Amino acid sequence: MRRERVPIVVVVPAAIGAAFFILPLVGLVVRSPWRDAVTALTAPDTIEALKLSLVASLSATALGLILGVPLAWVYARVEFPGRDLLRALTTLPMVLPPVVGGIALLLAFGRRGLFGSWLDSTFGITLPFTTAGVVMAETFVAMPFLILTVEAGLRSMDRRYEEAARALGASRWRVFTRVTLPLIGPSLFAGAVLCWARALGEFGATITFAGNFPGVTQTMPLAVYLLLETNQEASFILSLVLLLISLLVLVGLRHRWLGSA
Amino acid sequence: MSLEASIRLALGPLDLDMELTIDEGEVVALLGPNGAGKTTLLRAVAGLVPFNSGHVRLDGKVLEDTATGQYVPTERRPIGFVFQDYLLFPHLSVVDNVAFGLRSRGTSRGAAAQKAVDWLGRVGLEDYARAKPAELSGGQRQRVALARALAPDPRLLLLDEPLSALDVSTRAEVRRDLKRHLASFQGIRLVVTHDPLEAVALADRLIVMENGRLVQTGTPAEVTEHPRSQYVADLVGVNLIRGEADHGTVRIPGGAAVAAAGAESGEVFAMIHPRAVAIYRMRPEGSPRNVWSGRASNIELLGNRVRVRIDGEVPLVAEVTPAALKELDLVEGGEVWLSFKATDVGVYPA
Numbered sequence: 001m002r003r004e005r006v007p008i009v010v011v012v013p014a015a016i017g018a019a020f021f022i023l024p025l026v027g028l029v030v031r032s033p034w035r036d037a038v039t040a041l042t043a044p045d046t047i048e049a050l051k052l053s054l055v056a057s058l059s060a061t062a063l064g065l066i067l068g069v070p071l072a073w074v075y076a077r078v079e080f081p082g083r084d085l086l087r088a089l090t091t092l093p094m095v096l097p098p099v100v101g102g103i104a105l106l107l108a109f110g111r112r113g114l115f116g117s118w119l120d121s122t123f124g125i126t127l128p129f130t131t132a133g134v135v136m137a138e139t140f141v142a143m144p145f146l147i148l149t150v151e152a153g154l155r156s157m158d159r160r161y162e163e164a165a166r167a168l169g170a171s172r173w174r175v176f177t178r179v180t181l182p183l184i185g186p187s188l189f190a191g192a193v194l195c196w197a198r199a200l201g202e203f204g205a206t207i208t209f210a211g212n213f214p215g216v217t218q219t220m221p222l223a224v225y226l227l228l229e230t231n232q233e234a235s236f237i238l239s240l241v242l243l244l245i246s247l248l249v250l251v252g253l254r255h256r257w258l259g260s261a
Numbered sequence: 262m263s264l265e266a267s268i269r270l271a272l273g274p275l276d277l278d279m280e281l282t283i284d285e286g287e288v289v290a291l292l293g294p295n296g297a298g299k300t301t302l303l304r305a306v307a308g309l310v311p312f313n314s315g316h317v318r319l320d321g322k323v324l325e326d327t328a329t330g331q332y333v334p335t336e337r338r339p340i341g342f343v344f345q346d347y348l349l350f351p352h353l354s355v356v357d358n359v360a361f362g363l364r365s366r367g368t369s370r371g372a373a374a375q376k377a378v379d380w381l382g383r384v385g386l387e388d389y390a391r392a393k394p395a396e397l398s399g400g401q402r403q404r405v406a407l408a409r410a411l412a413p414d415p416r417l418l419l420l421d422e423p424l425s426a427l428d429v430s431t432r433a434e435v436r437r438d439l440k441r442h443l444a445s446f447q448g449i450r451l452v453v454t455h456d457p458l459e460a461v462a463l464a465d466r467l468i469v470m471e472n473g474r475l476v477q478t479g480t481p482a483e484v485t486e487h488p489r490s491q492y493v494a495d496l497v498g499v500n501l502i503r504g505e506a507d508h509g510t511v512r513i514p515g516g517a518a519v520a521a522a523g524a525e526s527g528e529v530f531a532m533i534h535p536r537a538v539a540i541y542r543m544r545p546e547g548s549p550r551n552v553w554s555g556r557a558s559n560i561e562l563l564g565n566r567v568r569v570r571i572d573g574e575v576p577l578v579a580e581v582t583p584a585a586l587k588e589l590d591l592v593e594g595g596e597v598w599l600s601f602k603a604t605d606v607g608v609y610p611a
Contacts, residue, residue, distance in 0.1 A: 160348055163309050166335040167342035168362035169413060175336075178361075182352040 025243070032240050033233040040234040041241070048215045049223035050241070056131065056219060057199035060138035061146075064195045067139075068146040069188070073176075075147070076154035094144045101140055102208025109136065109209075133210035134217050138199035146195035153187025154180070190253055197249045201242065262320050264417055264449045268305045270312035277301055277312075277473035288443050288450045290464030292457060294492055298473040299453040300345070303419050306451070307342055308335040319417055319449070336365070341410030343420040347402050349394035355405050356381060356390035362413035380408040384438070400431040407442055418443075420452045424459055436462055457496040461485070469493055487609050489530065498568075500533040500577045503611055511608065517574045520550035521606035528611040535568060535580035537605035541598040542589055549600040553577075557595045560586070571599055 075087050093101050109116040109127045119125045127133045165179045203221040210217040220242060227235035262285040269278045277298040283289045291299045304310040306317055316326040324333045349358050360377035381387045384404035394402060423439060424432050440463055443450050454460050460467055461481040469477040476490040488494040494501035504511040506524035511531045521531050555573025567586045569579045579599055
């Protein structure tokens with residue numbers, strides 16, 4: 001088959017662009033001290049950070065599903081004044097520098113914050129610098145990905161299936177759980193995975209709002225950054241672990257993004 | 262036991278104003294062209310579309326009444342709805358699709374599954390219980406949709422274009438099965454269709470609607486023998502003229518008059534079968550009292566007949582044999598004369 005010749009003015013920048021992504025990955029893989037991998041991975045601090053990361057990111061995803069799916073449903077199905085503005089506000093963390101998000105969370109939920117002081121004085125609940133604070137920071141940054149993905153799924157689904165279910169006598173709850181959710185399953189899954197991946201990598205908002213206490217708020221990205229000063233080899237290994245997880249996420253979502261059927 | 266609906270609603274370009282009463286024991290087909298509002302009316306009866314004013318009553322019970330504000334939501338109406346493209350839930354197996362309505366209305370899991378399997382047996386699909394809808398053919402899907410709608414024992418069965426999603430080869434067979442199931446269903450049956458063949462085959466009574474309004478109702482024979490709108494006349498394939506009868510003629514707004522043996526007085530329809538219309542190249546001499554000249558605007562071969570549309574003082578369609586057409590040496594745009602007898606004009610009050 002005759003192939004179109006690709007113009008050189010495209011090939012060169014395209015190759016540089018690809019190399020720009022690939023070289024750092026190669027660097028990470030080549031320069032990692034593989035012999036120390038086991039030691040680094042089994043160090044108590046690492047295990048703790050890994051455990052905390054998993055617990056916090058999975059909690060953030062669960063919270064995202066519990067709060068985000070209804071919010072997405074409201075955006076997709078309910079018309080009310082100010083809907084677009086509200087959507088913009090809840091999407092903001094996707095583009096907001098995470099540090100700013102962390103500071104905003106502190107001002108709202110910190111011990112002297114707008115609601116934080118009330119929570120503290122009324123219930124004795126303190127959120128910043130706790131594991132709950134980590135979950136909050138991660139949810140704040142990651143949930144918008146889930147909301148937008150699920151809303152898109154709800155908008156593109158054929159709503160007549162819901163009508164068919166209603167005509168068969170299904171209550172609104174039954175329609176939602178037995179028809180709507182299964183039909184948007186792929187969007188729900190993609191949204192949850194995106195949300196989880198974003199939560200797992202969260203750094204800025206977490207360190208600002210929850211601090212960096214090993215075992216309590218020190219997640220993997222925080223540990224990686226800190227170890228860079230004290231134990232570079234361990235930091236490289238942990239980076240590799242995070243890279244591996246990201247790669248798995250990408251493979252898991254390949255049908256959605258890479259277009260292979 | 263009956264369905265009684267009076268519905269007025271405006272939705273986009275559609276301005277719907279319909280009253281209908283359907284008794285148990287009759288299968289009624291709502292027939293009309295695309296955009297007439299048939300599906301909207303059906304959806305309004307089901308409670309899926311809000312209407313501006315009117316009411317829906319089933320067996321004397323109010324399902325919806327804008328005057329009193331009563332509204333029974335769709336899920337609590339005793340209805341079965343077969344949608345145009347069936348809308349079988351793609352993530353559920355065939356048996357779970359059929360059991361869905363039973364489960365929704367509180368039947369236990371085991372009993373619902375049993376009844377669903379029974380229903381699949383009735384439509385001849387017991388071997389496909391575990392299959393997903395995507396694995397079925399169009400005709401099989403139609404039968405599952407019917408079983409799903411009927412399984413919860415509805416009082417009112419609504420079918421929206423039940424055969425239009427099928428290809429022609431399977432349509433006849435599925436139509437026969439559908440007729441049998443409609444006959445055995447004890448309840449009120451309303452079928453929406455734009456296909457006159459389907460309407461005549463399935464229904465005891467036709468309700469013809471156009472532009473959101475009722476134009477004619479009656480048995481299929483009544484409707485086809487006495488069309489009361491251009492739409493029905495076109496479906497049946499006859500010429501229909503509306504005018505004022507005046508002892509032997511029907512005067513058409515615009516000046517022309519048709520000699521019609523049965524015309525007495527008043528506003529009437531005059532129906533002329535295309536086979537009764539003869540075509541000539543020269544002005545014919547003879548007894549027929551209706552003789553016009555015109556221009557052949559459209560020539561269409563239909564099986565062993567040719568339909569020639571002739572524009573003139575009174576636009577008419579004539580039907581001739583291909584051999585006759587050849588002998589006439591007629592082409593589109595050609596000048597022709599046509600004639601028909603006054604006794605070939607059917608006249609009935611408008």
